[in-house]
Amino acid sequence: xxxxxxxxxxxxxxxxxxxxxxxxxxxxxxxxxxxxxxxxxxxxxxxxxxxxxxxxxxxxxxxxxxxxxxxxxxxxxxxxxxxxxxxxxxxxxxxxxxxxxxxxxxxxxxxxxxxxxxxxxxxxxxxxxxxxxxxxxxxxxxxxxxxxxxxxxxxxxxxxxxxxxxxxxxxxxxxxxxxxxxxxxxxxxxxxxxxxxxxxxxxxxxxxxxxxxxxxxxxxxxxxxxxxxxxxxxxxxxxxxxxxxxxxx
Amino acid sequence: xxxxxxxxxxxxxxxxxxxxxxxxxxxxxxxxxxxxxxxxxxxxxxxxxxxxxxxxxxxxxxxxxxxxxxxxxxxxxxxxxxxxxxxxxxxxxxxxxxxxxxxxxxxxxxxxxxxxxxxxxxx
Amino acid sequence: xxxxxxxxxxxxxxxxxxxxxxxxxxxxxxxxxxxxxxxxxxxxxxxxxxxxxxxxxxxxxxxxxxxxxxxxxxxxxxxxxxxxxxxxxxxxxxxxxxxxxxxxxxxxxxxxxxxxxxxxxxxxxxxxxxxxxxxxxxxxxxxxxxxxxxxxxxxxxxxxxxxxxxxxxxxxxxxxxxxxxxxxxxxxxxxxxxxxxxxxxxxxxxxxxxxxxxxxxxxxxxxxxxxxxxxxxxxxxxxxxxxxxxxxxxxxxxxxxxxxxxxxxxxxxxxxxxxxxxxxxxxxxxxxxxxxxxxxxxxxxx
Numbered sequence: 001x002x003x004x005x006x007x008x009x010x011x012x013x014x015x016x017x018x019x020x021x022x023x024x025x026x027x028x029x030x031x032x033x034x035x036x037x038x039x040x041x042x043x044x045x046x047x048x049x050x051x052x053x054x055x056x057x058x059x060x061x062x063x064x065x066x067x068x069x070x071x072x073x074x075x076x077x078x079x080x081x082x083x084x085x086x087x088x089x090x091x092x093x094x095x096x097x098x099x100x101x102x103x104x105x106x107x108x109x110x111x112x113x114x115x116x117x118x119x120x121x122x123x124x125x126x127x128x129x130x131x132x133x134x135x136x137x138x139x140x141x142x143x144x145x146x147x148x149x150x151x152x153x154x155x156x157x158x159x160x161x162x163x164x165x166x167x168x169x170x171x172x173x174x175x176x177x178x179x180x181x182x183x184x185x186x187x188x189x190x191x192x193x194x195x196x197x198x199x200x201x202x203x204x205x206x207x208x209x210x211x212x213x214x215x216x217x218x219x220x221x222x223x224x225x226x227x228x229x230x231x232x233x234x235x236x237x238x239x240x241x242x243x244x245x246x247x248x249x
Numbered sequence: 250x251x252x253x254x255x256x257x258x259x260x261x262x263x264x265x266x267x268x269x270x271x272x273x274x275x276x277x278x279x280x281x282x283x284x285x286x287x288x289x290x291x292x293x294x295x296x297x298x299x300x301x302x303x304x305x306x307x308x309x310x311x312x313x314x315x316x317x318x319x320x321x322x323x324x325x326x327x328x329x330x331x332x333x334x335x336x337x338x339x340x341x342x343x344x345x346x347x348x349x350x351x352x353x354x355x356x357x358x359x360x361x362x363x364x365x366x367x368x369x370x371x372x
Numbered sequence: 373x374x375x376x377x378x379x380x381x382x383x384x385x386x387x388x389x390x391x392x393x394x395x396x397x398x399x400x401x402x403x404x405x406x407x408x409x410x411x412x413x414x415x416x417x418x419x420x421x422x423x424x425x426x427x428x429x430x431x432x433x434x435x436x437x438x439x440x441x442x443x444x445x446x447x448x449x450x451x452x453x454x455x456x457x458x459x460x461x462x463x464x465x466x467x468x469x470x471x472x473x474x475x476x477x478x479x480x481x482x483x484x485x486x487x488x489x490x491x492x493x494x495x496x497x498x499x500x501x502x503x504x505x506x507x508x509x510x511x512x513x514x515x516x517x518x519x520x521x522x523x524x525x526x527x528x529x530x531x532x533x534x535x536x537x538x539x540x541x542x543x544x545x546x547x548x549x550x551x552x553x554x555x556x557x558x559x560x561x562x563x564x565x566x567x568x569x570x571x572x573x574x575x576x577x578x579x580x581x582x583x584x585x586x587x588x589x590x591x592x593x594x595x596x597x598x599x600x601x602x603x604x605x606x607x608x609x610x611x612x613x614x615x616x617x618x619x620x621x622x623x624x625x626x627x628x629x630x631x632x633x634x635x636x637x638x639x640x641x642x643x644x645x646x647x648x649x650x651x652x653x654x655x656x657x658x659x660x661x662x663x664x665x666x667x668x669x670x671x672x673x674x
Contacts, residue, residue: 004476033380090457095474245425297569
């Protein structure tokens, strides 16, 4: 009885392409944030003066792109949150979609945005090393694309994954808030609890909780843990999204 | 049906317009009549409403259908219409004229004079 | 063939009932005007049909499928209203490209030509459009998408009268060339009535009337004359609405008179007129001229 039929996969892809076209400013925002981080945080290079007993003394500086990483993760959270707005939903539902293809389109978008965020952040780190090299005329000992290619790619991988996770966290939180404003209270409480040293009196600090991820040395286990968390976040947010009424003031 | 005062429903207007076309021989016997879609375009109305106008003429056998070809004017359509007009329209107009004359207190002779004067002016 | 069917469909928001046990069938390829007073539930009904909101009870089927979360219903349906949002960053041209991506029967050429006719350059951004221009753009999208089920909710909001006339004409022409099921809601029944085949009147959380527009017209007659005359001769008919314009009174009554009765009314000097669909609608929903007078009359008496 239908003259037009789409598969979920095909429509999710089209919704993704639409999201890419519609959300150009999100990428502009990322680039701007990274420029700001590079210029104003000065690459967060920390200097030290090490003095042993005479006759040797030297100045060292550590170059890190923690500033960019922080800002990219912040950006990721905001992007995740932004995509749950009712305007975003109305825009998607102006075209052909159901709630599943809408969510999948968003997820693909997050993957693409996270990859971009991961690659640019790590590359910026290399750029800053080069800047330091020229300005300080120093020798740098670190993992770069050519000195340690595997390390370089694992950096990109890890950064992309963290960006994606932050987006999904922002997205899930945003989705629940869309369902009911009361969740703002709940999330605020959770935030306070997590940032306290003792997490629910279980003796696990928030740091230890995060350690599950950043302390993981096996890339396989890391991937498994990430996939598990992505699955949980995707499932939670979809559970809500699948019920939402759209284009309804 | 009793004649209405004021605006008639649009499909009756369509039927009357087609009747007029037949009477003034814009549409002759066995000519193809506008389809309901052409009428809809012409009058800016829903095709179903235009179809209703055509149905009135079909029911009165003023037009006939040829399967797959369209609708055509019946051979005796004009005669039928003229007879109907004489019978109904003219009588109605005369009735209205007489009602008005009565209201204004105009005698029959005076009415005849008005008609004759009007006719002279036209020729 | 039915495009839409509802069986005892109810929509509630907590304790507030918007639509109560509605039964309805919408025929394929008919243009149906959806009318009713503000807040009657027209928009709610259409949004349920589009699958945007979920029915609280009953059975709702569009093309034989439940619309909420149905991809097939979404692919064959378009719903145009002034809430229809497009991304801020996109130009009208960008949006047309997206339409092409999603709507199988999209006619890009028609959309471009219509936008050109309505002086809407493709380089404009959607967000800077005035209310009327935005309505025009959305309406053009609705026409060019050629969806088997096309719904317009108050599409003419903000359009000037020339644009409204052009919109109705464009819709009719494209409908004749490409028949589809169309639902069209508007408060300006008089402007769209010639375009309609059927009328669906939503009233009192349910269906007040549903049928061919000609049937709605023929439900009533308007009797015009001096009030005293009307009160003598016409009082035995069911009067739907009374109104007064100057010295003349107009009564809209049920059209259930014998020919003889009508002749008698005429001879008493009462004008008998057909009622337009919009007048019939206004009478049925108590919106006819002078209705608000009752409020002031009541205040004077108090």
